[in-house]
Amino acid sequence: MDADSHRLYEITPDSEAREFAGGVRVRVVRAGWFRPDAGGFFGVVPKPLWSRLIETDERGRILCRLNLLLLEIGGKRLLVETGTGERMRDKDREIKGIEGGNPAVALEAVDIDPATIDFVIVSHLHYDHAGGMVGADGRPLFPRARYVVQREEAAAARGDQLRLQGIMETEQLELVRAAGQLAEVHGDVEVVPGVTVMPTGGHTHGSQALIIGRAASGHENGGAERAVFFGDLIPTRWQLPVRWTSAFDDYPVDAVEVRQRLLTRVVDEGWWCYFTHDPGALPIQLERTEKDAIAVRGSPSAV
Ligand SMILES: [Zn+2]
Numbered sequence: 001m002d003a004d005s006h007r008l009y010e011i012t013p014d015s016e017a018r019e020f021a022g023g024v025r026v027r028v029v030r031a032g033w034f035r036p037d038a039g040g041f042f043g044v045v046p047k048p049l050w051s052r053l054i055e056t057d058e059r060g061r062i063l064c065r066l067n068l069l070l071l072e073i074g075g076k077r078l079l080v081e082t083g084t085g086e087r088m089r090d091k092d093r094e095i096k097g098i099e100g101g102n103p104a105v106a107l108e109a110v111d112i113d114p115a116t117i118d119f120v121i122v123s124h125l126h127y128d129h130a131g132g133m134v135g136a137d138g139r140p141l142f143p144r145a146r147y148v149v150q151r152e153e154a155a156a157a158r159g160d161q162l163r164l165q166g167i168m169e170t171e172q173l174e175l176v177r178a179a180g181q182l183a184e185v186h187g188d189v190e191v192v193p194g195v196t197v198m199p200t201g202g203h204t205h206g207s208q209a210l211i212i213g214r215a216a217s218g219h220e221n222g223g224a225e226r227a228v229f230f231g232d233l234i235p236t237r238w239q240l241p242v243r244w245t246s247a248f249d250d251y252p253v254d255a256v257e258v259r260q261r262l263l264t265r266v267v268d269e270g271w272w273c274y275f276t277h278d279p280g281a282l283p284i285q286l287e288r289t290e291k292d293a294i295a296v297r298g299s300p301s302a303v
Pocket of ligand 1: 128129232235277
């Protein structure tokens with residue numbers, strides 16, 4: 001990999017920003033890199049299958065991006081995801097191979113002022129999505145923003161399930177709440193016109209995806225261009241086979257069902273896809289293969 005393709009912070013150039021139905025403008029902000037354990041990332045999928053798609057490093061890890069989305073509509077700016085932030089222990093950063101990860105630093109590096117963000121949408125409360133909600137000083141990194149989290153996710157973070165102890169960013173959640181900036185939502189909610197959060201569960205109890213672009217009036221899709229951001233329900237294009245759940249999915253049975261439902265809609269309606277940890281060019285479109293699987297449009301199906 002050359003130095004250019006391993007740049008720490010990047011944003012989709014203005015000329016390549018996408019605009020979806022209703023005028024929602026989308027750019028991808030690359031906020032750094034991390035290296036999840038491949039075995040965990042691909043869960044029950046046998047290595048001979050996933051290793052056709054991606055190489056591991058000497059520690060069995062794969063190189064992934066921390067992708068944020070910057071959305072603009074009607075004078076409002078929304079940031080989707082907050083990366084790892086800067087509050088992790090050095091040892092954890094080293095184990096997970098994190099480079100960068102602070103969303104405010106990433107935005108400033110591409111000339112976006114964090115104080116101009118009106119809403120921060122967090123798909124779920126794991127470290128690599130919610131770790132950058134607040135800074136080292138405990139103050140929200142986005143001083144004017146409302147932080148949008150599903151109520152079920154916040155409740156799970158505050159709950160007493162042993163599996164979740166130390167996994168959810170509960171302390172950061174409470175710091176955001178104490179600052180008066182937390183918006184716990186329930187169900188499908190249109191945050192601003194054309195930007196809707198949609199609970200999916202599967203990965204965590206209260207995971208949410210994002211639907212970008214409004215359906216044309218009088219039609220369910222009407223041919224209007226729309227896009228989806230899956231959160232960790234589908235973190236990269238490598239996990240498109242619907243049964244390829246990860247070991248980090250708390251509810252894999254639900255994850256397979258909701259992935260199938262959502263991907264069917266994405267293919268049938270021609271939606272564009274943004275993936276939270278994909279290092280490749282985004283967005284992409286999908287298609288159904290001859291074997292009735294779902295794959296990246298125009299690519300040879302690997303599995
Ligand atoms: Zn993640």
